[in-house]
Amino acid sequence: MPKIVDHELQKAKVAEATWRVIQKHGIEQASVRNIAEEAGISVGSMRHYFSTQSELLSYSMKRVSERVSQRIYDTVFSGDLMQDIPSLLHEVLPTDNEKRLEMEVWFSFVVKSLSDDSLRTLRHQVDDELRSIFVTVFNGLSEGQLLLPGLDVAIEVERFYAVLDGLAIHAVMRPERVTPEVMVAVIKRHLLSLCQPDVHSMAQKPDSNAKKEQPRDT
Template identity: 35%
Template sequence: MPKVVDPEARRDEVVDAVFRVVRRAGFEHASLRNVAEEAGLAIGSVRHYFDSHTDLMVFAMRASLDRVAARLMERVGPLLAEQDRDARAEGAERMLSELLPLDDQRRDETTVWLAFATAARTRPELEPLARESYDGMRTLVRRIVDGLAMRRPLDAELETERLAALIDGLTLEGVLRPDRMTPELMARTLHHHLRTLTGHP
């Protein structure tokens, strides 16, 4: 009797293989053949689900976005409902920490995302997702800034860009220089910055 394959589960397996190849060897090595080999599949099996390398990369990039977004959505409700300033700052810190490479899982995710974002500069098919990620992150940061500015008026637009730049910088340094930009230093830096927004430097 032929084996029944769950298409969604098989696509997830292939996407996980894409992530492993990109982490280990870079975006340019994530060919259909290399991804199929990483997943332990025949290349024809991969082509059954993805018509081309472009289709596979777009699907993988979307999956990367969706996985992080799902974790953020778990936290956004309680954060927006919180009335206490300090508790709201702690919730914002936990939420933004999901975007930083503070453990193996998040380091892997940010490594893959940086590879995708860099590739999107010269690959038009990836650019819409890169822009969606950019805009989504700034929307999230703006809502956090608005929620934390409880004690004094702030230039919300400027503070949004400042906090977004901080996240971007910590992420890049945490991936490229993990020996110097340690998880502890990233967490302390984010904590200190958010406290300045609440009026408690």
């Protein structure tokens, strides 16, 4: 009986091998042969799934985007925007090894796309998807009447996006300095800077649901 091959599983395996090759050796070494060796499959099998290197890279980058989107989808939100927005952005930032791998691969892909027109459309698509997160953030803050009056929301969307992008780059370059705790603290500080003063007061109040210290027996 012929062996049944799960083609989507094989393609996902190849994508993950692509990420590892890029992280270890750089995108210049992400050849079909090197990725096939990393994935433990034949070059012929690779050609069956991807006819060109650009097609392989595009698929691998789509998988990165899909993983981020799935994490966001799976996040359980509390309904408190001042907690939920940092939690949302936490799923994008390189706050653990898995997310760091995704970010390093993404930055390599961005550089490659500057000289490969076939990758540019995907880069723009993923960029637009990420930017839309900040549009959603500001829509929520506006609907909740939390924003400072007179803000130019279009500019603030770009500024917040730039803050996240800058944190991600610095965290990849200097992880010992830009730690997950630092990234979360910067995001929270920036978020508060956009909000009205009474939101600051609320954010500084202790959690009313926190467990109170019980008196000691004497």
